[in-house]
Amino acid sequence: MSMNTFDAETADNLEDIERQFAVIAVEQAETYWNLLIKLQGSKLRLTKYDDEIYSLFIEHFPEYKDVERIKKFTEDELKTPAAKDRWRKYCTLFEGKVEDYNFGTLLRTDANAEYGQDTAIFVVRIQFYAFEIARNRQKLNDWIYGK
Numbered sequence: 001m002s003m004n005t006f007d008a009e010t011a012d013n014l015e016d017i018e019r020q021f022a023v024i025a026v027e028q029a030e031t032y033w034n035l036l037i038k039l040q041g042s043k044l045r046l047t048k049y050d051d052e053i054y055s056l057f058i059e060h061f062p063e064y065k066d067v068e069r070i071k072k073f074t075e076d077e078l079k080t081p082a083a084k085d086r087w088r089k090y091c092t093l094f095e096g097k098v099e100d101y102n103f104g105t106l107l108r109t110d111a112n113a114e115y116g117q118d119t120a121i122f123v124v125r126i127q128f129y130a131f132e133i134a135r136n137r138q139k140l141n142d143w144i145y146g147k
Helices: 014-038 050-060 067-071 081-092 125-137
Strands: 104-108 120-124
Touching (some): 014 104, 050 125, 067 125, 081 125, 104 125, 120 125
Antiparallel strands (some): 104 120
């Protein structure tokens, strides 16, 4: 079956596909957490585009200049129809530039918490990069080092 005719809504093994995506997202979260244990977040570069991801994040979402908004936020801030529209515009800036920019991954909603059922949400990778690059620049992840 070619990808052009693939319809995820009618796929027989949709649950299996979703489960595989979830497993990958959890593995990525574990890898990132283990990296933060070994290296202070403030000394970490996530991509070769960190500066651009960060500057465009702040340009498109000036409310996140406020460190408290980077530190802790709610899922609604990213998932309302208006927020989704703003994020869609931001995300497309990285199409063809940042590999897998729109793949699903987990993002902690609270920089003072570990990944958990109540402290992580499913987002696209560029949202993860935007928040985590901002958190690392503000040293909000440095507490994890050596844990």
